[in-house]
Amino acid sequence: MKRNATSTLKIGLIALLGIIVLGYSLFQAQKLIRGPIIEISSPQNGSTFSQPLIEIKGRARNIAYLNLDGRKIFTDKDGYFTEKLLLSPGYNIIKLDAQDKFKTYTEKKLEIILKEY
Numbered sequence: 001m002k003r004n005a006t007s008t009l010k011i012g013l014i015a016l017l018g019i020i021v022l023g024y025s026l027f028q029a030q031k032l033i034r035g036p037i038i039e040i041s042s043p044q045n046g047s048t049f050s051q052p053l054i055e056i057k058g059r060a061r062n063i064a065y066l067n068l069d070g071r072k073i074f075t076d077k078d079g080y081f082t083e084k085l086l087l088s089p090g091y092n093i094i095k096l097d098a099q100d101k102f103k104t105y106t107e108k109k110l111e112i113i114l115k116e117y
Contacts, residue, residue: 035104
């Protein structure tokens with residue numbers, strides 16, 4: 001009887017350890033599954049401006065690099081970025097792209113209009 005209780009306890013502890021390892025692995029795999037995420041907080045897509053200098057703000061997560069129109073930009077430790085950009089008169093397309101350490105790629109495009117000033 002005592003031997004069965006010890007054996008059952010060992011099996012239970014091994015199973016618990018296995019569940020913990022599996023749970024942690026799935027938690028860490030979320031970054032691989034989701035890939036890089038770009039969130040643009042301002043300006044909104046389709047916005048119209050009367051001044052050529054704008055500020056683009058947002059957050060990027062799970063990234064190895066982040067580019068704004070082909071130029072590398074940097075985030076703070078929490079993933080937030082702020083960049084100033086000079087618009088051309090008329091219709092502008094701004095592209096943000098990111099890649100994570102697993103080479104998963106994503107991009108966001110903003111279409112912005114600069115009225116003649």
